[in-house]
Amino acid sequence: MPVMDHPPAIRTDQLTRTYRLPRKRWGKSPPADGPAAFTALDGVTLEVRPGELFGLLGPNGAGKTTLIKILTTLLAPSSGTARVDGLDVVREADAIRPRINMVSGGESSGYGVLNVRENLWLFARIYGVSTRTAYDRIGAMLDVVGLADKATARVSHLSTGQRQKMNFCRGFITDPKILFLDEPTLGLDVTSARAIRGFVREWMAERPERTLLLTTHYMAEADELCDRLAIIDRGKVLACDTPANLKKRVQKHTIFELSLAPGRNGWADLGKLPGVHQSTANETPTTVEVKVLLEEEPVIGSVVQKLVTSGGHILSLKKVEPTLEDVFIELVGHGLGGDKPADRPSGGGP
Amino acid sequence: MTQPLRTLRLAAWLGWQLETNWASPWLFAIYMVVKPVCGSLMLVCMFYAARAAAGAKVPAEFLPYLYVSNACFGLIGTVMFGLSNAVVTDRERYRMLKYIYISPAHFRTYFLGRGLARALEGTVGGALNIAAGLLLFADLRRAMGGEGIDWLWLVVFLGVGSAMLWAAGMILAGACLNMSRNGMFLSEGIGGVVYLLSGVVFPIAVLPVWIQWVSRALPTTYWLEGMRRALMGPVPADTPILRGPLADWSNAELAGMLALTTAGLVVVAHYFWRWNERRAWRLGKLEENAGV
Amino acid sequence: MPSSLRLFVDAARARTYPRVAWLFRSRTWIFQETLLPVLGVAAFAYSYRAMQAPEAYTGLVVLGAAMTTFWMNVLWGMGAALYWERDAGNLELYVMSPAPLMGILTGMALGGMTTTLVRAATITVAGVLLFNVPLQPTSWWALAGVFLLTLTALYGLGMMFASVFLRWGREAWHLVNLFQEPVYLLTGTNFPVSAIFPKAVAVVASAIPLTAGMDAMRQVLFHTPGIFPVWQEALLLAVLSVVFLLLARRLLRNLERRAKEEGKLTIRWQ
Numbered sequence: 032m033p034v035m036d037h038p039p040a041i042r043t044d045q046l047t048r049t050y051r052l053p054r055k056r057w058g059k060s061p062p063a064d065g066p067a068a069f070t071a072l073d074g075v076t077l078e079v080r081p082g083e084l085f086g087l088l089g090p091n092g093a094g095k096t097t098l099i100k101i102l103t104t105l106l107a108p109s110s111g112t113a114r115v116d117g118l119d120v121v122r123e124a125d126a127i128r129p130r131i132n133m134v135s136g137g138e139s140s141g142y143g144v145l146n147v148r149e150n151l152w153l154f155a156r157i158y159g160v161s162t163r164t165a166y167d168r169i170g171a172m173l174d175v176v177g178l179a180d181k182a183t184a185r186v187s188h189l190s191t192g193q194r195q196k197m198n199f200c201r202g203f204i205t206d207p208k209i210l211f212l213d214e215p216t217l218g219l220d221v222t223s224a225r226a227i228r229g230f231v232r233e234w235m236a237e238r239p240e241r242t243l244l245l246t247t248h249y250m251a252e253a254d255e256l257c258d259r260l261a262i263i264d265r266g267k268v269l270a271c272d273t274p275a276n277l278k279k280r281v282q283k284h285t286i287f288e289l290s291l292a293p294g295r296n297g298w299a300d301l302g303k304l305p306g307v308h309q310s311t312a313n314e315t316p317t318t319v320e321v322k323v324l325l326e327e328e329p330v331i332g333s334v335v336q337k338l339v340t341s342g343g344h345i346l347s348l349k350k351v352e353p354t355l356e357d358v359f360i361e362l363v364g365h366g367l368g369g370d371k372p373a374d375r376p377s378g379g380g381p
Numbered sequence: 382m383t384q385p386l387r388t389l390r391l392a393a394w395l396g397w398q399l400e401t402n403w404a405s406p407w408l409f410a411i412y413m414v415v416k417p418v419c420g421s422l423m424l425v426c427m428f429y430a431a432r433a434a435a436g437a438k439v440p441a442e443f444l445p446y447l448y449v450s451n452a453c454f455g456l457i458g459t460v461m462f463g464l465s466n467a468v469v470t471d472r473e474r475y476r477m478l479k480y481i482y483i484s485p486a487h488f489r490t491y492f493l494g495r496g497l498a499r500a501l502e503g504t505v506g507g508a509l510n511i512a513a514g515l516l517l518f519a520d521l522r523r524a525m526g527g528e529g530i531d532w533l534w535l536v537v538f539l540g541v542g543s544a545m546l547w548a549a550g551m552i553l554a555g556a557c558l559n560m561s562r563n564g565m566f567l568s569e570g571i572g573g574v575v576y577l578l579s580g581v582v583f584p585i586a587v588l589p590v591w592i593q594w595v596s597r598a599l600p601t602t603y604w605l606e607g608m609r610r611a612l613m614g615p616v617p618a619d620t621p622i623l624r625g626p627l628a629d630w631s632n633a634e635l636a637g638m639l640a641l642t643t644a645g646l647v648v649v650a651h652y653f654w655r656w657n658e659r660r661a662w663r664l665g666k667l668e669e670n671a672g673v
Numbered sequence: 674m675p676s677s678l679r680l681f682v683d684a685a686r687a688r689t690y691p692r693v694a695w696l697f698r699s700r701t702w703i704f705q706e707t708l709l710p711v712l713g714v715a716a717f718a719y720s721y722r723a724m725q726a727p728e729a730y731t732g733l734v735v736l737g738a739a740m741t742t743f744w745m746n747v748l749w750g751m752g753a754a755l756y757w758e759r760d761a762g763n764l765e766l767y768v769m770s771p772a773p774l775m776g777i778l779t780g781m782a783l784g785g786m787t788t789t790l791v792r793a794a795t796i797t798v799a800g801v802l803l804f805n806v807p808l809q810p811t812s813w814w815a816l817a818g819v820f821l822l823t824l825t826a827l828y829g830l831g832m833m834f835a836s837v838f839l840r841w842g843r844e845a846w847h848l849v850n851l852f853q854e855p856v857y858l859l860t861g862t863n864f865p866v867s868a869i870f871p872k873a874v875a876v877v878a879s880a881i882p883l884t885a886g887m888d889a890m891r892q893v894l895f896h897t898p899g900i901f902p903v904w905q906e907a908l909l910l911a912v913l914s915v916v917f918l919l920l921a922r923r924l925l926r927n928l929e930r931r932a933k934e935e936g937k938l939t940i941r942w943q
Contacts (some may be wrong), residue, residue, distance in 0.1 A: 573713025
């Protein structure tokens with residue numbers, strides 16, 4: 032639970048980061064009409080309280096990793112400010128580093144010639160953790176992620192998932208005050224991901240002053256773990272609140288999920304129907320999964336009628352509670368998996 | 382038939398891009414000249430140092446011998462090192478080796494293409510090196526101007542030599558498939574051994590007799606002798622210090638022996654590569670990264 | 674919270690570990706790190722023999738080869754090190770950690786020195802035995818002193834290169850490659866610099882620690898004429914060591930700042 036009467040663990044104010052695009056080489060230059068720079072973060076203002084487990088939700092390229100890199104002192108902001116544990120990431124980077132650590136899922140690091148325990152020991156030592164403490168923590172962490180039997184295996188002989196688990200352990204063995212987890216369960220099997228989520232909750236509960244910033248693609252993971260969430264897209268924060276409050280945003284609408292037989296029979300135009308706030312569809316080889324947000328529950332009749340008269344074949348229909356995904360779609364216009372937005376009239380309805 | 386050709390073309394293009402697009406054309410041109418010329422100048426300095434110490438015992442013909450040999454060997458070094466480097470960087474740095482392996486592209490043809498890019502670089506470097514030598518040293522101008530370049534034999538030795546270069550490169554690249562990043566140092570070390578045994582900077586007659594037989598089993602020895610002859614003519618009879626066991630061979634005998642030993646090398650390269658490729662596949666080395 | 678000095682020492686020791694571990698775990702290192710370089714050296718030794726140069730010249734080649742292994746390690750093991758670390762995904766972890774990057778580089782240098790020392794010692798012993806190199810040092814102490822100063826200056830230079838090369842991205846690999854032969858030439862790897870180069874060129878070349886170091890060691894070991902007297906070359910090496918280490922520290926800070934601004938600390942495959 033967040034500690035309320037302390038300065039923010041993380042605070043950003045109008046944080047912006049732009050990247051210059053590649054320069055000319057061997058007479059080849061980027062297209063003249065193309066942009067000279069790319070904006071990864073655009074005026075991000077956020078505050079994470081000490082003790083909070085804060086989530087960042089956003090599609091690929093939204094700017095989540097750029098934000099984490101700035102907060103972990105790896106990247107300089109182009110403008111705006113960022114403070115971690117009250118310290119400025121540009122001027123006081125040296126003071127920030129002993130307090131933080133980061134785990135970036137899906138990336139491999141370490142030395143192939145060393146075994147798992149030695150790699151973790153090395154990264155503990157550069158934080159000044161004594162060898163004895165490091166070995167104790169390494170043992171405990173390897174048990175958590177189910178990698179104890181691989182402690183003496185060379186990293187070059189590990190699978191991708193096992194490397195990722197080792198990487199996860201690396202973030203915790205220095206006992207950071209503020210931890211950044213960037214997609215920590217990416218590519219892990221269900222059991223391992225569940226164990227990691229469980230451990231993250233326990234780790235946060237152990238000491239109230241610990242803060243964790245998590246980015247994830249998995250809505251359920253964010254919903255389950257995070258005290259508060261920011262939804263970010265194209266470098267901008269679109270919303271920031273508790274999962275419950277965010278869901279309330281779409282609770283004014285009634286949500287139905289329909290499963291249709293394949294084919295483009297009417298579902299693409301559902302967003303144009305009076306009373307339909309939003310409609311998204313995800314086509315699979317065997318079905319079309321349609322989700323509609325309605326101004327009022329009886330509008331479902333018009334939806335069904337439209338589908339039937341257009342030749343659509345409804346396989347199932349159910350009313351559902353709003354999820355973070357619905358919030359995400361409401362704000363971003365599409366799902367994380369790239370669900371297509373259906374056409375809707377300007378102004379959002381009749 | 383189009384698939385191997387496409388692989389060859391794309392691999393050569395990729396190799397050339399990786400070799401060249403890191404720098405501006407000017408910097409790359411400097412790179413192409415400075416590296417080989419400095420290597421040759423070091424030998425020239427050794428020659429003058431020895432001459433200063435030993436006096437007239439070192440004939441003037443020793444300098445062109447050193448210079449031309451070394452310039453030609455640059456091509457061997459570039460292709461041999463280049464192919465093993467292609468394996469190491471594709472696997473460790475770009476992490477693409479596994480994707481090339483599982484693609485329809487013929488794995489060996491891919492490396493042939495990568496080798497072509499390096500061979501082009503090596504040939505241009507060698508030519509520039511000799512041009513710089515001609516500009517700087519009268520002894521070299523005299524040696525190469527005496528009988529002029531024998532273009533026919535030059536083409537013959539370059540033609541057979543290209544098969545030799547590819548085979549030698551594939552042997553090292555094959556070994557690198559099963560080694561970590563240090564494979565690059567292995568190829569450099571092997572390059573040093575070939576440099577010794579092929580008599581690049583001395584006639585092989587200086588070597589102990591049993592090593593001379595090892596030298597005579599290597600196609601590189603015949604290739605270098607052939608290239609020297611094509612560029613400068615045979616070793617003059619009045620410089621016994623430079624006359625090795627091949628001095629009395631005719632050009633045709635040299636070319637025949639080069640073809641024979643190259644054929645042997647190609648067979649060895651074929652089986653050695655195949656064995657290494659299978660071993661790497663079995664041990665999962667095609668995608669293994671091992672930074673130190 | 675550990676002190677800066679403590680973190681420096683811990684980081685240096687930790688980063689030394691993978692390099693030394695590799696020495697014991699790589700099954701091919703004896704072959705590739707010792708036998709092959711010795712055979713490579715032999716080519717130049719036989720060349721001098723063919724030219725009927727004095728026996729001491731073979732000693733120049735052996736010493737040159739042994740010392741060149743350190744230069745190679747400085748270029749490939751130090752200069753390109755941060756570049757490799759970035760490709761392996763480790764650099765960002767080091768930058769993000771409280772450990773000073775100079776500590777990490779010192780660890781690399783110590784590890785590299787250890788492994789290279791084995792290689793250089795093998796080349797020297799094998800070269801001396803194979804080619805009957807006459808060794809009559811004027812002072813073993815002077816030899817050891819000059820050797821240690823040369824290593825300090827060389828690895829200081831390597832630390833400087835590490836920053837510069839990382840900033841140059843993929844060009845670093847080629848630049849390392851490009852520097853190899855000119856440095857062999859300027860440092861007189863296989864010949865006495867003062868016997869060949871005009872004094873002015875030799876003096877300029879002495880800014881490379883390998884030139885001054887090898888020249889001094891050759892004077893002590895083989896009584897060859899030198900660019901400067903041994904004590905002056907030792908002094909020069911000491912000055913170069915301090916200058917390079919200070920510059921390395923400054924460049925490293927500069928690099929970190931610039932790389933963070935340009936986002937190059939974490940971008941791989943450049």
